[in-house]
Amino acid sequence: MSIWEYANPVRFIRTADRVLPWAAALTAAALLVGLIWGFFFTPDDYRQGSTVKIIFLHVPAAMMAINAWAMMLVTSIIWLVRRHHVSALAAKAAAPIGITMTLIALYTGAVWGQPMWGTWWEWDPRLTAFLILFIFYLGYMALWAAIENPDTAADLTSVLCIVGSVFALLSRYAVNFWNQGLHQGASLSLDAEENVHDVFYYPLLFCIAGFILLFVTLVLLRTRTEIRARRIAALLAREARAA
Amino acid sequence: MMALLRRDLTLALRSGGGFGLSLAFFLIVVTLVPFGVGPQTATLAGIAPGILWLGALLACLLSLDRIFQLDFEDGSLDLLATAPLPLEGVVAVKALAHWLVTGLPLTLAAPVLGLLLNLPDGAYSWLLLSLATGTPALSFLGAFGAALTVGLKRGGLLLSLLVLPLYIPTLIFGAEAVRRAADGLSPATPAMILAAITAATVALIPYAAAAALRINLK
Numbered sequence: 001m002s003i004w005e006y007a008n009p010v011r012f013i014r015t016a017d018r019v020l021p022w023a024a025a026l027t028a029a030a031l032l033v034g035l036i037w038g039f040f041f042t043p044d045d046y047r048q049g050s051t052v053k054i055i056f057l058h059v060p061a062a063m064m065a066i067n068a069w070a071m072m073l074v075t076s077i078i079w080l081v082r083r084h085h086v087s088a089l090a091a092k093a094a095a096p097i098g099i100t101m102t103l104i105a106l107y108t109g110a111v112w113g114q115p116m117w118g119t120w121w122e123w124d125p126r127l128t129a130f131l132i133l134f135i136f137y138l139g140y141m142a143l144w145a146a147i148e149n150p151d152t153a154a155d156l157t158s159v160l161c162i163v164g165s166v167f168a169l170l171s172r173y174a175v176n177f178w179n180q181g182l183h184q185g186a187s188l189s190l191d192a193e194e195n196v197h198d199v200f201y202y203p204l205l206f207c208i209a210g211f212i213l214l215f216v217t218l219v220l221l222r223t224r225t226e227i228r229a230r231r232i233a234a235l236l237a238r239e240a241r242a243a
Numbered sequence: 244m245m246a247l248l249r250r251d252l253t254l255a256l257r258s259g260g261g262f263g264l265s266l267a268f269f270l271i272v273v274t275l276v277p278f279g280v281g282p283q284t285a286t287l288a289g290i291a292p293g294i295l296w297l298g299a300l301l302a303c304l305l306s307l308d309r310i311f312q313l314d315f316e317d318g319s320l321d322l323l324a325t326a327p328l329p330l331e332g333v334v335a336v337k338a339l340a341h342w343l344v345t346g347l348p349l350t351l352a353a354p355v356l357g358l359l360l361n362l363p364d365g366a367y368s369w370l371l372l373s374l375a376t377g378t379p380a381l382s383f384l385g386a387f388g389a390a391l392t393v394g395l396k397r398g399g400l401l402l403s404l405l406v407l408p409l410y411i412p413t414l415i416f417g418a419e420a421v422r423r424a425a426d427g428l429s430p431a432t433p434a435m436i437l438a439a440i441t442a443a444t445v446a447l448i449p450y451a452a453a454a455a456l457r458i459n460l461k
Contacts, residue, residue, distance in 0.1 A: 132408060139405045143391065146401050155458040156391050160405065163387065163451050167409045170440070174412040177433070178419060 007084035009227045016220045023220065027213040034206030042199050054112045055196075056204060060211035062105035065133065068098030068215065072140075073165050076158035086223065088154035089230070091161065092144055093222035097215060099137035106130055125175040126183040132171045136164050150230065244328060244336050251340035255309075265345045266352055269302040273356040284361045291360035292370070292421035298356070299349045299374055300381060300410055306345055307385035308402055310337050311393040311456070320393075324460050330453040338379075338386040338449070346378030362425065369424035373434060377417040380441040383448045384409045390455040412440055 006012050038056035045052035072091040079088040109127065110120045121127065143160055147153035196204065276294050280286055314320040323333050353374050354367050362370065388406035392398030416437040420430040 132411060135404075135408045139401075139408060142401055142404055146392075146395055146398070152394070152458055152461070156455055159451055159455050159458070160391060163409070163448075167412065171408070171411045171415075174415045177436075178415045 004082070004084070007082070007086050009086055009231075012086050013224055013227060016224045020217065020220055020224075023213060023217040027210055027217050030206050030210035030213055034203050034208075034210050038200070038203035038207060042203060048116060051112055051115055052200070054108050055200060056207045058105055058108040058112065059204060060208045061101045061108065062130070063208060064211050064215050065098055065101035065105050065130070067212075068094050068101060069133065069137070069165070069168070071219075072098065072161055076161040079154055080158050085154075085230070086227065088158065089226040090219060090223045091157070092154070093226055094215075094219050095137060095141050095144070097218050097222070099134065099141065101211075101215075102130060102134045102137060106134065123179050124183045125172075125179060128175045128179070129168075129172045132175075133168060136168050140164065244332055247323070247328070247333065247336045248340055251337060252343060254313075255340065255344045265302040265305050266348055268305055269298050269349055269352060270356065272298040272301060273359055276360065288361045288363055288425070291357060291362040292366065292425055293418045294360060295353050295357055295362070295370060296374070296377075296414055296418040296421065299346075299353060299378065300414055302349055303345050303378060303381045303385065304403055304406065306341065307389050307406065308392070308399050310341050310386050310389040312389070312398075315393045315459075320456070321460060324456065330456055331449040334386055334390065334449040334452040334456065335383075335445075338383045338452075341386065342379050342382035346374075346382050350374040350378060365427060366421050366425040369430050369434070370421050373417045373420040373430075373437060376434070376438045376441050377413050380413045380444040381410060383444045383452075384413075387448050387452040387455065390452040390459070393456065394459040413437065416440065 006015060035056060039053055042053065044050045072094050075087045075091040075094070078084060079091065106127070109130075113122065114120050140157055140160060143157050144153055147156060273294060276290075277287060280290070311320060314323065324330055326333075350371060353370055354362075357367060357370055385406055388402045388409070391405060392402045395401065416433040419433040420437060423430040423433065
């Protein structure tokens with residue numbers, strides 16, 4: 001029994017069928033608990049007022065935007081090394097979710113920044129890095145869409161994902177050099193002196209868990225769809241040959 | 244390798260449009276800027292480093308799809324791939340040829356265009372130096388983008404979308420070096436990081452580009 005057995009599409013679909021209802025239910029539960037607790041049962045911040053509560057969407061979305069790219073990097077490498085189709089399709093399935101998370105993080109950040117910093121947008125390193133990540137997602141998805149042969153598309157997007165990761169990371173530190181930031185530093189680290197207060201911390205953990213589960217659910221769902229779409233295309237091609 | 248370099252250079256020079264066009268494009272971008280932002284010399288001097296770098300970068304982008312496209316269409320890329328020369332070497336030579344016909348002339352033309360934008364005195368040598376160290380990275384990254392999109396019918400726009408985000412670090416450090424020189428600060432740090440990016444790109448990108456070419460030629 002090893003993880004590679006799930007590289008078999010049939011086995012993957014069977015497992016996904018079994019896991020999906022549970023994953024979806026857990027996602028809903030975690031998000032409901034986290035968001036309701038966060039929005040209605042936490043106090044207002046004494047300086048930020050109720051705008052502080054946008055943290056419950058902003059932080060988990062931003063985390064998943066980066067983690068989705070990291071997952072695409074891992075699955076791309078697995079595809080290049082071991083040629084499991086499920087891996088390539090999972091990377092393809094994750095990209096639109098990742099770009100949506102990036103948009104949510106940028107949007108909620110702008111909504112929070114308008115009353116707090118007095119501006120919708122600031123060329124702060126973190127904001128800029130997220131905008132760059134957004135462009136990388138766009139390029140990756142455009143390359144998938146542009147190439148007809150699915151195996152060639154999987155190969156080329158995997159190479160792009162690896163090179164893109166290096167340059168996205170490089171850009172992340174390059175923008176630090178280029179402009180000073182307004183954005184607050186990390187405030188969820190386990191070892192830091194100054195962190196978010198416990199009142200916000202616990203509901204935030206639920207929200208983060210909810211977003212992770214949401215991501216897992218959506219990736220499973222979309223990968224299953226991609227596998228089925230691939231199978232339909234194969235069946236149609238076979239019928240066209242027979243006719 | 245020398246034969247391939249000579250062939251690529253001859254083709255680029257004789258087919259016309261190669262480096263003449265990107266130089267002309269650089270000139271017109273720089274000429275258009277004062278029309279857009281107004282002719283105040285102080286404003287122009289402030290944005291000159293960024294505009295010159297951005298103009299050179301865009302001019303470089305124009306001719307990227309020529310790196311592999313024509314050879315792919317007439318089949319000579321297949322021959323090059325089966326030749327004893329490793330494909331990584333082919334990529335490196337072609338990127339070098341691209342730099343010699345675009346990056347190098349752009350670098351040499353930049354100080355003249357800097358005069359048009361009222362670039363401060365101390366910045367000219369650093370403009371030359373930063374473009375000379377930065378543009379090879381642009382050519383090599385461009386070769387990678389060209390290798391990814393070589394099989395596509397209309398890959399031009401997609402090529403820009405793929406390559407431009409990869410240009411961000413080069414642009415940041417290149418323009419920063421010139422800006423610091425223009426402000427009378429020491430540009431050594433960004434210039435050294437820029438040189439490091441170029442060195443790493445030139446060393447590693449041919450492998451990624453050759454991998455992409457192999458996939459497209461399969």
